[in-house]
Amino acid sequence: MPQTLQARSLVTASQTIQHPTVTISADGIITKIEPDSAPKTATNTLAATFFDIHTHGGAGHDFMEATPEVFRKLGGFLASHGVGHYLPTTVTASVDRTLTSLEGIAKEIERSSGSDWDAKHARPVGIHLEGPFISHAKRGVHPPAQILPPDIGLFDRFQQAAAGHIRLITIAPEIPGALDLIHHCAQQGVRVSIGHSNATAAEARAGIEAGARSATHTFNAMRPLDHREPGVLGVALDEDALYAELICDGVHVAPELVRLWLKAKGPHHGILVTDSMAAAGMPDGEYTLGTFKVHVADGRALAADDLARGKQTLAGSVLTLDRAVANLQRFTGAPLDVAVRLASNNPAILLGLGDTIDGIQSGKPANFNIFNQTGELEGTMLSGRLVQ
Known part of the structure; x- marks a missing residue:
């Protein structure tokens, strides 16, 4: 009725x-x-509804599993936290594992557009390829043995396996061959986000000139800001036309810098993401992100191998997008209309989906x-x- x-x-x-x-x-x-x-x-x-363009999983599962059962569970989990659409996000893995995951994810994207899709589940509308074309110096928890130099031919293999559904890719622009790959992706309509990068300011600007349009989880896995060499972070904050993701959980970025990010990017170019991994929505314990172990306790997801060596390396988050929106209001005093647009309208515009998603x-x-x-x-x- x-x-x-x-x-x-x-x-x-x-x-x-x-x-x-x-x-x-x-x-x-x-x-x-x-x-x-x-x-x-x-x-x-x-x-x-929200549009999460950077999520690796939740509810005990990782999108790299790429099975119908995982997508049903994660689609319901995301919807229960206000997400209507999302980009399942890969993590650096072997080429064969990545190709297999992309094929499985693509099938679910295509199934989600059919009449048999359960309307109470969030819809995957594309893929965010995070890695393998990133910096060893700022790899975070991405496995070093699987990080590869930018390669147009390999990207094309990934896109073929994904049936053309890669909509967003994270690339470190300073790596040899990156600018050619950025230009190639941009020419195909794939949005490029600068991330996991140790780029200088000049290298970051070269990436933007080649076609990059966004920055991946701003502040995290980036060359730190210096008053004489602003680096990729300084460019991400200063370049008005560049979109910039933020993980607003109070763990990845301090509230003071959340406020600085919002002042710099304003209401039109900031994007709230979760970078969530399998432990989102789950109790503390041991989980996986891609192929490696993650220890989760007190709202922090840490690489288990690094933790065993006395090093704390964040491995995604346990954040949900409804909490990110609430945190932004709490940390910055932003009104609700601004906070929700950062989690819905802005990511849709970045990807050219504003008329269809929000x-x-x-x-x-x-x-x-x-x-x-x-x-x-x-x-x-x-x-x-x-x-x-």
């Missing part, structure tokens, strides 16, 4: 509509949005996050059906 939603406000990509009534058809499509028609006593805020208008699927008056997520609707 048709249904209606009423709220205090509705946050769209370009405006905030006050006291709206949203009419939804029986098949989950928005048919009408009427401003100033809801009771003035309404307290909820409606906004687009389009809140008549004729589009009724995908909404519902926030209470304190700015916390209290419900999610996908194609007109409540997830939680």
Whole structure:
């Protein structure tokens, strides 16, 4: 049956509509949005569902497993935290393992566009290839033996295995051959993000000139800022047109620097991501990220091998995107409309998917996050059906 939603406000990509009534058809499509028609006593805020462009997994599973069962479980897990669409993200592994994972992920992306897809699950809409074309100096937990020099031919093999679904790739621009690969990817419409990089400022700018459009988990796995050599981090913060991811969990980046990032990137070029791994949504314990072990305790995911040697190396996060949005508001004082656009509208625009993913208008699927008056997520609707 048709249904209606009423709220205090509705946050769209370009405006905030006050006291709206949203009419939804029986098949989950928005048919009408009427401003100033809801009771003035309404307290909820409606906004687009989140789009996580950097997630390795959660609920005990890793996207590199690439099986239908894993995607069903993770699709439900992500939806329960407000995510409507996402890019399953790979981690550096052997070429054969990567090819196999890409083939499995591509099948699930194509299945998600079919009529048999469960509307209560977040939809994978592309792949984020993180590695193997990254810097050894800033590899984080990516296994050094599997890191490879940039290679157009190898990327094309990856894209063929992925059936053309690689939409985002992280590359360190300072590595020989990287600029040619960045240009090649950009020419194909694949967005390039600078990350896991020890680039100088000049090398980072060369990457942007070659076609890079974003920075991967800003501050993390980057050359640190120096007042005479700003490096890749300085360029990521200073270059107005460059999008920049942030893991807003209070572990990867201190609140003071979250505030600096928001001031630098503003409401239009900051992107909230999770970089979540299998332990997200799970109790403390031992998990895997790709092929290596991760120890999780007190909200921190650390590479187990490094930890055994007395070194603490972050290995993804246990963050969910609803918590990232709440943390951004808490750390910076940003209003809810700004926080949700950083997790929905901005990533969609970066990938050229703004009209399809976060389009809140008549004729589009009724995908909404519902926030209470304190700015916390209290419900999610996908194609007109409540997830939680």
